[in-house]
Amino acid sequence: MSKVDINIDGINISVEEGTTILEATKELNIDIPTLCYHPDQTIKGSCRVCVVDIENQVNLSAACCTPVWAGIKIRTNTKKAREARKLVLDLILADHNQECLSCVRNGNCELQDLCMELNIRDTKIEKINHKLPIDDSNPSIVRDESKCIKCGRCITACHDVQGVGAIYNVDRGSHMRISTPPGKKLNEIPCVYCGQCINVCPVGAIYENNDIQKVWNALDDESKHVVVQIAPAIRVSLGEEFGEEPGSIVTGKIVSFFNRVGFDKVFDTNFTADLTIIEEGHEFLHRLNNGGKLPMFTSCSPGWVRYVEYFYPELLENVSSCKSPQQMFGALVKSYYAQKNNIDPKDIVVVSIMPCTAKKAEAVREEMNDSGYQDVDIVLTTRELGQMIKESRIMIKELPEEEFDNPLGISTGAAAIFGATGGVMEAALRTVYEVVTGEELSNIDFVSLRGIDGCKEATVKVGDLDVNVAVANGLENARKILDMVKEGKADYHFIEIMCCPGGCIGGGGQPILGTNEIKEKRIKAIYDIDSMSKLRKSHENPVVKALYEEFLKEPLGEKSHKLLHTHYSPKS
C-alpha cells in the first residue's frame, strides 16, 4: 500500500494510505481522547469526543473514523477542538447518572478519566433526569440504564462478537436507549450471561451481580466450613486489579490472602479440571467406540452451554455430559471431601472465584444439586475478588506465596491451560492419546491449537485413528463451526468451544479493559504455568488417581454419573 505525507501538530510524518487520524496520532505519541472507540471493535464514530481540527476545513472531524489524505494538516490541540470535546462531555453528563461515589466503576471509568483529563469543572447544560430502570433480574448481570452513555460497545460485543443479540438501540434521537426488547428483562430473553458487554462498557452501566457480602457473611459464621476454589484464569489476571503487569502470575498471593481472611480450605479448580479431562476423555472414547453422537463438544463454559440450549437445541446430544470443573468441585466437596473429613455437607459453603459472570447462573441451575445441596454456593468474579481484597485492606503485593491445601489443591499443567482457548482440547489430547495407545506422548505441546484466533483445527493420530479436532472461542466463531456440523459439512470428532474471546482469560468477569493485547499476555502466562509444572498430564495427577481408587472407582462409573455429569434442556 502506498504512503502519504501528512502533518500533525506541525510534525511531518509518512503513513500508509487509509490510516485513520487516530492511528496516525498514535505513531507520534499524541493522545487523542476517545470514548466509543475500542481497539478490538469496529469503528463507531458516534461519541465525537475525538474531534480534531483540519486546516482549510470549517468543521471538526472525528479522528477515529477519518482516514488521512496526502497533504492533510491536522491540529489536535486547538481551542475549537478542546471546546468541542468539552461540549460533547457536557452533553453526555447532562444525561448521565453521576452517582460516582457509589458506582461499581468508581476509579476505573473512562468517562471519569476524560472529565478529569479534559478539565471539566462545571457543567452548563441542564440535566435531564430520565427515570430509568435497573435490571437485576438474573444471577449474573445487572444493567443500569441511567449510567449508559450510548457508545454502543456492548451492542457490538453482543451482536458481532457473540452473535447473541440480546440488546440493541431502542428509539431515536435523545430518547435513544440501549435495551432489551420491549418490556423484557435479561432473564426473559436469550442472554447467555457471558458478560462481554461488561468488559467493554466504558462506564458503570453494566456490571456483575455483586455477591461479595455473601462471602464475608459466610466467613463470619463460625458454624460454617468455608472452602474456596479459584479458576485457572484468575491467577494470571487478578494482578491487573492491583497495577501489576498483565500476565503477572499471582497464584501464591491469592492463596495467602484466602488464608488470612479465614477460609477453612483453599483449593483449586485446576484439580477438577484434571478430573474433567479424565471423565471427558473417557466419554469421548466411549462415544467413539460405541457409535455415540459425534462430534462431541466440550461443556466447561456455561455461556456456551446456555448458547447451545437457546440457539442450537438440536445439537444438545453432542455436548459432553461432563459438568464444568467448577460444578464437579462443588459436588465433590459436599460428598467426597465432607465424608473424608467428617463434616456435615450442610455446614459447608463452597465459594468459587471465576473469570466469568455466567458461572453465577450455572451455580444456581437446578441440575447442580447432586450432592444433596446446592453444589456451589457463591461465585465471585475476578473483579469482585479484587474488590474484596481492597475492602480487607490486606496489601496483597506484600503477602508471601503460599500453597493450595491438600487434596483438592493438587493439579497439573494440563489443568492450568483450561484458562486459554484451545487448552481443554490440548489437555484432553495429552490424556486421550496415552489412554488409547498406552504409549508416552513425545510432544505434548499442541501449538496449532493455541493463540487468540477465533477458529483453530488440527488432526492428531491416536493409534490407528486420525482424530480431527476443532477449537472455537467467541460465540460468533462457534456459530460458524456449529452451522457446518448441523449441515453435515464438518468431519470433526471433538470440538472445544469457549464462549468468550480468548477463552476464560477473556471472560466477562475479568479485569477491565481486557483488550486483545492484554489477553495475549494472560494466555502466555497460562502456558508458562503449564511449562513450569512438574506434571503436565491430567491422568498423572496423584490425587485424581487416589480419588478414583478411594471413591469414584472408575471414569464414567456410577458415582461419576451421579456427581460429575449432568444434562441439558432446550431453552428456545
Add this chain to the structure above:
Amino acid sequence: MTKTENVLRAIEEAGNTEDKLIEVLLKVQERSRENYITENQLEEISQELEIPLSKVYGVASFYSLLSTHRRGENVIQICNSGPCYVRGSRNVVNMFESALGIKMGEVTDDGKFSLEFTSCIGSCDVAPAAKINEEVCGNLDKKKIDEIINNIREGVK
C-alpha cells in the same frame, strides 16, 4: 387475518432475508387496522428472518413510519422539526389535541385517530405541516384542522 398469517404473507411478498426487515415491518403494519406492529408480530418476524428480537424492535422503534404502540385508524403526525416549530407547530399541537380530546401519543376512544410527532417531512415550504396517514397537509390553522378531522369522520376522505 390472524397475526401469524399477516406476518407470513408479508414475508412471502417481501422475501425472508435480513435485508427485507423494513419492508416486512411496513407490510405487517399496513395490514393492521391499528397501524402498529405488535410484540407478538415482532417476535414472529425475528424468528422468520433469523434476526435477534432486540434488533427487530430497535429498527421498528427507530423509524417514525413504524410504530410498536397501538395507533388510531388515522395517524396524525405533526412535524416538530425547526421550521415548523418556528411557524407555530406548538399551536398546531394544541389545536389537534383540543379538537380530538386527546394528548400527543394517545388514541381516541373510538380508535379513529392518534396523535404523534414526526421529524421533518420535507414540507418546510408549507410549515407548519403534518402528515395525515399518507398525505401531507401544510399551512395548518384551526379551520383547516377542523376540516381535516370532519372530512375523515364523515368519510369524505
